Amino acid sequence: MEGEARLVITCPDRPGIVAAVSGFLFQSGANITDLQQHSTDPEGGTFFMRVAFDTAHLLLDRKAFTERFQEEVAGPFRMAWRLGLEKDRPRVALLVSRQAHALLELLWRWRTGELKAEIRLVVSNHPDHRDEVERFGIPYHHVPVEKGRKEEAEERILALLEEEKVELVVLARYMQILSPRFVERYPMRIINIHHSFLPAFAGADPYRQAYERGVKLIGATAHYVTEELDQGPIIEQDVVRVSHRHGVAELRRLGRELERAVLARAVKWHLEDRVLVHGNRTVVFSE
Numbered sequence: 346m347e348g349e350a351r352l353v354i355t356c357p358d359r360p361g362i363v364a365a366v367s368g369f370l371f372q373s374g375a376n377i378t379d380l381q382q383h384s385t386d387p388e389g390g391t392f393f394m395r396v397a398f399d400t401a402h403l404l405l406d407r408k409a410f411t412e413r414f415q416e417e418v419a420g421p422f423r424m425a426w427r428l429g430l431e432k433d434r435p436r437v438a439l440l441v442s443r444q445a446h447a448l449l450e451l452l453w454r455w456r457t458g459e460l461k462a463e464i465r466l467v468v469s470n471h472p473d474h475r476d477e478v479e480r481f482g483i484p485y486h487h488v489p490v491e492k493g494r495k496e497e498a499e500e501r502i503l504a505l506l507e508e509e510k511v512e513l514v515v516l517a518r519y520m521q522i523l524s525p526r527f528v529e530r531y532p533m534r535i536i537n538i539h540h541s542f543l544p545a546f547a548g549a550d551p552y553r554q555a556y557e558r559g560v561k562l563i564g565a566t567a568h569y570v571t572e573e574l575d576q577g578p579i580i581e582q583d584v585v586r587v588s589h590r591h592g593v594a595e596l597r598r599l600g601r602e603l604e605r606a607v608l609a610r611a612v613k614w615h616l617e618d619r620v621l622v623h624g625n626r627t628v629v630f631s632e
């Protein structure tokens with residue numbers, strides 16, 4: 346629904362949370378269209394909820410709604426929460442290196458309206474994809490990463506992200522390890538597609554690792570980026586069967602299909618406020 350709002354909540358589990366939230370929304374004249382919840386342990390665990398509702402009334406006074414919710418519900422239940430509106434368009438940057446399949450998948454899904462975001466720029470350490478990106482009407486910034494001068498390159502990228510007030514960074518096969526300084530600027534707001542079924546084959550060239558191991562499944566993993574390479578909270582994964590008949594090139598071809606779909610689903614769910622992080626795990630509320 347174009348006019349939908351969603352409250353996303355994390356709090357200590359206890360009786361009465363759903364009643365308090367749904368009661369508040371009822372009193373506010375809102376009609377709940379979807380409500381999903383999860384508790385890590387009803388006896389003193391952590392409670393997660395995503396409730397979607399119409400916003401006809403909310404558009405009248407978003408400030409008053411949020412102030413009242415904080416005072417009447419979030420404060421008493423010690424909730425961490427956020428309010429997202431379907432009409433919001435988070436500002437997104439896409440980073441890419443040589444391989445463009447994941448980038449182009451995101452651009453196509455953005456163009457068709459599936460990804461409800463404002464893609465403000467594409468940044469790459471290679472010049473290869475300028476023409477394709479500019480055909481989508483999106484600025485392309487080539488920021489080469491010279492050996493031993495990664496910090497300078499990151500400074501340039503961070504300046505571009507800040508200038509565009511970027512809220513989400515997507516690594517669409519961007520093959521540079523981000524420094525702790527970069528990562529801490531965007532906590533749980535950098536999504537990477539790793540080309541293996543993590544935790545198997547973290548690091549570089551996972552398809553060759555998979556071939557040499559003789560696996561019968563290969564996969565792709567979309568995760569939030571943390572300082573530790575490929576260790577961040579997993580958002581989405583998928584696999585495909587392979588066999589002795591597949592060489593490394595064929596594994597890469599089959600893997601690219603997975604990478605495109607897995608990253609697109611992860612970005613879509615993040616944009617729709619469906620992903621909550623708890624430690625190094627995620628709670629993902631389904632479509």
Ligand SMILES: Nc1nc2c(c(=O)[nH]1)N[C@@H](CN(C=O)c1ccc(C(=O)N[C@@H](CCC(=O)O)C(=O)O)cc1)CN2
Pocket residue numbers: 516519520521522523524525528537538539540548549570571572573574575576577
């Ligand atoms: N801080 C983080 N940065 C990045 C992560 C991450 O999880 N944390 N994921 C990677 C993506 N990636 C695998 O999915 C990956 C990218 C790059 C490398 C790597 O060894 N890069 C070398 C340079 C290689 C080159 O120049 O071609 C390096 O950065 O020194 C390993 C894994 C993205 N960043």
